[in-house]
Amino acid sequence: MTHHPLEFIGMISHRHGSEIHPPSGPILDPDYVVRFARAHEDGGFDRVLVAWHSTHPDALLVASHAAANTTRIGFMVAHRPGFIAPTLAARQFATFDQLSGGRAAIHIITGGNPAEQQQDGDFLDHDPRYARSDEYVGLLRRVWTSETPFDHDGAHYRLRGAFSEIKPVQKPHIPIYFGGSSDVAIEAAGRHADVYAFWGETLDQARETIARVRASAARAGRDPANIRFSLSVRPVLGDTEEAAWARARGILDRIRELRGDRFGKVHPKPESEGSRRLLTAASGGAVRDKRLWTEVAAAVGAGANTTALVGTPDQVAEALAEYHAIGVTTFLIRGFDPLEDAIAYGRDLLSATRTVIAARASNDLAAA
Numbered sequence: 297m298t299h300h301p302l303e304f305i306g307m308i309s310h311r312h313g314s315e316i317h318p319p320s321g322p323i324l325d326p327d328y329v330v331r332f333a334r335a336h337e338d339g340g341f342d343r344v345l346v347a348w349h350s351t352h353p354d355a356l357l358v359a360s361h362a363a364a365n366t367t368r369i370g371f372m373v374a375h376r377p378g379f380i381a382p383t384l385a386a387r388q389f390a391t392f393d394q395l396s397g398g399r400a401a402i403h404i405i406t407g408g409n410p411a412e413q414q415q416d417g418d419f420l421d422h423d424p425r426y427a428r429s430d431e432y433v434g435l436l437r438r439v440w441t442s443e444t445p446f447d448h449d450g451a452h453y454r455l456r457g458a459f460s461e462i463k464p465v466q467k468p469h470i471p472i473y474f475g476g477s478s479d480v481a482i483e484a485a486g487r488h489a490d491v492y493a494f495w496g497e498t499l500d501q502a503r504e505t506i507a508r509v510r511a512s513a514a515r516a517g518r519d520p521a522n523i524r525f526s527l528s529v530r531p532v533l534g535d536t537e538e539a540a541w542a543r544a545r546g547i548l549d550r551i552r553e554l555r556g557d558r559f560g561k562v563h564p565k566p567e568s569e570g571s572r573r574l575l576t577a578a579s580g581g582a583v584r585d586k587r588l589w590t591e592v593a594a595a596v597g598a599g600a601n602t603t604a605l606v607g608t609p610d611q612v613a614e615a616l617a618e619y620h621a622i623g624v625t626t627f628l629i630r631g632f633d634p635l636e637d638a639i640a641y642g643r644d645l646l647s648a649t650r651t652v653i654a655a656r657a658s659n660d661l662a663a664a
Contacts, residue, residue, distance in 0.1 A: 339642015398465035486512025496529035
C-alpha cells in the first residue's frame with residue numbers, strides 16, 4: 297500500500313464565530329484572519345481550510361491575505377464549480393500557488409444546498425451539478441498541465457485555444473480535495489480527487505466510504521492506493537474525560553439556548569448525502585464507537601462537519617489513530633471555540649496523535 301504522510305488541516309474564517317459564538321463586528325476582520333492563520337502555523341498544522349459561502353467574503357482573497365502574512369502553512373481553498381469559467385479559476389489558483397510559494401490546494405464543493413446555490417444564480421439539480429463539477433475539474437487539471445493550447449467541447453463548457461501561461465509551482469498540479477457522498481459525487485471523486493474529504497462518520501461508515509471511493513478510482517483506471525482520505529471532526533478536549541464531557545454538554549446547552557424553538561428541528565430534509573450520513577450516525581445514539589459525539593449534528597441538521605470526538609488529548613489521539621488504521625491520513629479538525637481550540641490542538645493534540653500513530657506503526661513492523 298502506498299504510504300501517505302499524516303496531515304493535519306485546521307480552518308480559518310473571516311471573522312470570529314461558530315455554532316456557540318454568534319458572529320459579531322465587521323463581516324471581514326483582516327487582523328483576525330492573520331492571527332487565526334498564524335496560530336495554526338505556530339501549532340504545527342499542515343494546512344488550513346478557507347470555506348466558501350454564497351454571502352461571505354471571497355475565499356481565495358482571504359487565503360491570499362493569510363498567505364502573505366505567514367511563511368509555511370498551506371491553504372485548502374474551498375471552490376464551487378459553475379460560477380466562473382474553469383480556465384479563469386485555473387489561472388487564479390495557479391497565480392495563488394505562485395504568490396504563496398506552492399502552498400495552494402483546492403477543495404471542490406459541488407454544493408448540497410439548493411437555496412444557497414440559487415443565491416449565485418445556479419439552478420441545476422443535484423446530479424447535473426456533479427456532472428458539471430466532473431467536467432470542470434477535468435478542465436482545471438488540463439489547464440494546469442497542458443503545454444499547448446487545446447479545444448474542448450463538453451456538456452457544460454466549450455473552449456477554443458484554452459491555455460494558461462501561468463502554471464502552478466506544484467507538479468503535476470495543485471492538490472485537488474473533493475467532497476460529496478452521493479453516488480455521482482463518488483464517481484467524480486474517483487476520477488479527480490487527490491484527497492477525498494468526508495465528514496466525521498462512524499468507523500463502520502468510514503470503512504464503507506473509503507471502499508466506495510477506492511472502487512470508483514479503480515473504475516477510472518487509477519491506482520486506488522494513490523487516493524488519500526481526509527476526515528473532518530470537531531475535537532472537544534479536557535484535562536480529564538469528565539471535564540471534556542462537561543464541556544461537550546455546555547456546548548450543546550449553548551446551541552440549545554441560541555437556537556431556541558429551532559433546536560433539534562431540521563426542515564426540510566438535507567439534500568446533501570453527507571448530511572444524511574451524519575444524521576444516520578446520530579440516530580444510532582448520542583455517542584458512537586468510543587467517543588464520536590453526534591448530538592450537535594442532530595441538533596443543527598448536520599449541514600456541516602458537526603460530529604465531535606470528546607476526551608483527553610490522548611483519548612482523542614487514540615480515536616484518530618483508529619481512523620488512520622482504516623486508511624485516513626488527513627484530519628481536518630476545528631473547534632467550537634475556533635481560535636482557542638486551534639491553539640490547544642497545536643499544543644496538545646497534534647503531537648499526541650503523531651506519537652500514537654507512530655507507535656502503532658512500529659508495533660505493526662515488529663509484529664511483521
